[in-house]
Amino acid sequence: MTTDQQTPPNETAGEYPKFYYPPENVVENANVTAYAREKGFANADELYAWTIENPQQFWGEMATKFLDWYQPWEKVLDDSNAPFFKWFTGAKTNVVHNAIDRHATGANKDKAAIIWESEQGETKTYTYAQLAAEVNRFANILKSQGVEKGDRVTVYLSRVPELVIAMLAIVKIGAMHSVVYGGFSTEALHSRIEDAKSKVLVTGDGGWMNNKIVELKKITDEAVDRAEDIVKSVIVLKRTGHDITMKEGRDHWWHDLAAQPGMDDPCPTEQMDTEDPMFMLYTSGTTGAPKGLVHACGGYQVQVATTLSFVFDIKPDDVYWCAADPGWITGHSYIVYGPLMLGATEVIYEGAPSYPNPGRWWDVAAKYGVTILYTAPTAIRGLMRFGEEWPNKYDLSKLRLLGSVGEPINPEAWRWYHRVIGKDRCPIMDTWWQTETGAFMITPNPTTPLKPGSGTKPFFGIEADVLTEEGEPATGADDGLLVIKKPWPSMLRTIYGDPKRYVEQYWTRLPGFYTAGDAARKDEDGYYWVIGRIDDVIKVSGYRLGTAEVESALVSHPAVAEAAAIGLPHELKGQAIHPYVILRQGFEASDALAEELRKHVGKEMGPIARPETINFVPGLPKTRSGKIMRRVLKARALGLPEGDTSTLEA
Numbered sequence: 001m002t003t004d005q006q007t008p009p010n011e012t013a014g015e016y017p018k019f020y021y022p023p024e025n026v027v028e029n030a031n032v033t034a035y036a037r038e039k040g041f042a043n044a045d046e047l048y049a050w051t052i053e054n055p056q057q058f059w060g061e062m063a064t065k066f067l068d069w070y071q072p073w074e075k076v077l078d079d080s081n082a083p084f085f086k087w088f089t090g091a092k093t094n095v096v097h098n099a100i101d102r103h104a105t106g107a108n109k110d111k112a113a114i115i116w117e118s119e120q121g122e123t124k125t126y127t128y129a130q131l132a133a134e135v136n137r138f139a140n141i142l143k144s145q146g147v148e149k150g151d152r153v154t155v156y157l158s159r160v161p162e163l164v165i166a167m168l169a170i171v172k173i174g175a176m177h178s179v180v181y182g183g184f185s186t187e188a189l190h191s192r193i194e195d196a197k198s199k200v201l202v203t204g205d206g207g208w209m210n211n212k213i214v215e216l217k218k219i220t221d222e223a224v225d226r227a228e229d230i231v232k233s234v235i236v237l238k239r240t241g242h243d244i245t246m247k248e249g250r251d252h253w254w255h256d257l258a259a260q261p262g263m264d265d266p267c268p269t270e271q272m273d274t275e276d277p278m279f280m281l282y283t284s285g286t287t288g289a290p291k292g293l294v295h296a297c298g299g300y301q302v303q304v305a306t307t308l309s310f311v312f313d314i315k316p317d318d319v320y321w322c323a324a325d326p327g328w329i330t331g332h333s334y335i336v337y338g339p340l341m342l343g344a345t346e347v348i349y350e351g352a353p354s355y356p357n358p359g360r361w362w363d364v365a366a367k368y369g370v371t372i373l374y375t376a377p378t379a380i381r382g383l384m385r386f387g388e389e390w391p392n393k394y395d396l397s398k399l400r401l402l403g404s405v406g407e408p409i410n411p412e413a414w415r416w417y418h419r420v421i422g423k424d425r426c427p428i429m430d431t432w433w434q435t436e437t438g439a440f441m442i443t444p445n446p447t448t449p450l451k452p453g454s455g456t457k458p459f460f461g462i463e464a465d466v467l468t469e470e471g472e473p474a475t476g477a478d479d480g481l482l483v484i485k486k487p488w489p490s491m492l493r494t495i496y497g498d499p500k501r502y503v504e505q506y507w508t509r510l511p512g513f514y515t516a517g518d519a520a521r522k523d524e525d526g527y528y529w530v531i532g533r534i535d536d537v538i539k540v541s542g543y544r545l546g547t548a549e550v551e552s553a554l555v556s557h558p559a560v561a562e563a564a565a566i567g568l569p570h571e572l573k574g575q576a577i578h579p580y581v582i583l584r585q586g587f588e589a590s591d592a593l594a595e596e597l598r599k600h601v602g603k604e605m606g607p608i609a610r611p612e613t614i615n616f617v618p619g620l621p622k623t624r625s626g627k628i629m630r631r632v633l634k635a636r637a638l639g640l641p642e643g644d645t646s647t648l649e650a
């Protein structure tokens with residue numbers, strides 16, 4: 001435990017403990033402790049060892065412990081066509097049955113499912129029964145717009161309950177959602193619509209962020225104009241009420257469609273095969289266009305429900321708040337599906353953490369008696385800079401567990417979070433996972449002794465390792481490639497429309513293993529320390545952006561001939577984007593042009609992608625085959641050795 005709260009000890013003087021132990025009552029009452037005991041194990045480590053010996057038995061037990069199935073499975077894992085693994089084959093399911101239907105007709109019917117608060121302070125509560133009615137109605141609306149099983153529907157909304165309702169309704173009728181984060185912009189939205197071929201799009205007139213309107217409909221119009229032949233219907237939620245244009249025949253108000261006859265008739269939840277696709281979510285990769293990662297109906301539910309119960313320890317009376325955006329995988333798994341499957345009560349807050357003041361989040365947490373708070377290092381760092389007087393004004397005594405996700409958390413931020421927010425008694429679940437993995441992979445549970453900055457060890461049933469390029473264990477202080485050695489239920493099934501890329505991207509670097517694209521280190525206690533991406537992915541405020549996307553946004557500007565973007569450390573954002581730009585003939589480098597280019601990227605991709613600086617350069621370091629060596633640019637920017645430049649063009 002930390003020592004004196006007033007004068008934090010000096011880390012370099014070695015005054016910090018090696019481990020932060022969870023409080024005894026947390027360990028004693030943890031869901032995972034109960035399960036370990038039920039299985040006859042003394043602790044979580046013994047349980048882990050058993051799950052690694054018997055992964056299929058473990059996941060099979062979890063599938064019945066947490067979920068209902070329309071029809072049971074024949075096989076837990078079918079690995080006959082690796083790496084296209086199948087889970088729970090032969091079963092029939094729908095996550096909407098587990099997340100909504102069974103609660104709405106059972107004991108949880110009048111329990112609050114979602115407590116929503118807007119930036120302006122409006123609040124709305126949906127019980128499970130009310131949420132079921134909304135989902136049912138929107139499912140009928142989608143059908144009235146011609147959406148059928150297997151269709152892809154793009155959703156582009158701000159953080160409002162209707163985003164959750166739309167996602168659930170899409171899955172209820174067996175279609176797939178492709179949610180585009182509301183902070184993304186025209187080109188990001190357009191390329192995702194184009195790839196998914198969504199004939200229906202759900203959006204809003206606008207959203208609120210930092211007391212400003214995000215022009216969702218205006219951006220939608222620009223994106224859809226570039227994909228006119230694809231999108232046949234745009235469903236628009238009235239949220240901000242500001243003036244927008246509605247295109248006759250194509251655009252419909254959500255509330256008008258809801259008023260059509262028959263929309264409240266019962267809409268059956270589609271019984272899906274476990275391997276039917278459930279949703280796709282685009283994420284940035286090494287090169288080119290963003291990839292649509294596909295998740296399947298069966299295994300996804302199992303691992304999301306299990307991890308949420310065993311890691312965040314959800315109990316019937318908990319008030320859980322995951323402050324992420326539903327448009328990120330964290331929101332999909334741990335706002336939309338996980339908490340609802342477990343019948344939990346959750347808080348969703350729409351706006352910025354520091355609006356109207358830096359106490360806003362702590363006010364929300366105190367007001368609703370939040371017991372579990374899950375957020376990202378960037379948010380913690382952002383709030384930390386306003387000082388502890390802000391959180392100290394509020395009663396945070398109900399908090400029991402904290403969580404972190406999205407990027408490595410620096411020990412300083414970890415300790416602040418632990419001491420100031422968690423009052424030294426709330427263990428921090430630093431969860432390492434990816435859009436690809438669907439659910440937590442390396443994470444503590446409430447019984448794990450913690451080390452600030454480490455995600456500790458793999459979750460039950462998950463076998464990971466850190467290997468060299470040659471496939472040997474990376475030892476000592478050396479870092480290596482983070483790999484997952486065995487398939488897991490919530491794994492991505494493919495890249496939409498591009499199974500070849502799925503195999504190449506994830507399964508060929510170290511054959512037989514899944515390579516995550518992260519560098520990591522394993523210490524003497526077997527604890528994992530994720531260092532960061534080894535590819536051209538930049539994490540800005542936890543959001544994953546590809547250098548290729550930023551570069552293509554830049555070259556779409558008439559002044560730019562060529563561009564190379566790199567990520568450099570940033571105090572609050574973790575990393576920020578710094579592009580190098582070669583201008584076309586006839587254009588002059590200037591501060592005004594730099595500002596114009598920054599704005600241009602922001603407009604095409606979204607404010608999150610706006611570059612920090614623009615560096616005008618006459619040339620870029622390239623390999624002889626013409627590939628830009630971003631690694632060299634980065635080393636130069638950081639004043640580090642350039643490494644192996646033997647392939648650098650003379």
Ligand code: 6R9
Nearest residue numbers: 405406407408430431432433434435530544
């Ligand atoms: C859930 C999510 C995945 C990448 C991943 C890694 C980084 C996520 C982390 C973490 C260190 C953690 N990452 N959680 N790094 N510690 N707890 O973030 O998904 O947006 O797909 O990003 O994020 O680099 O490879 P996604």
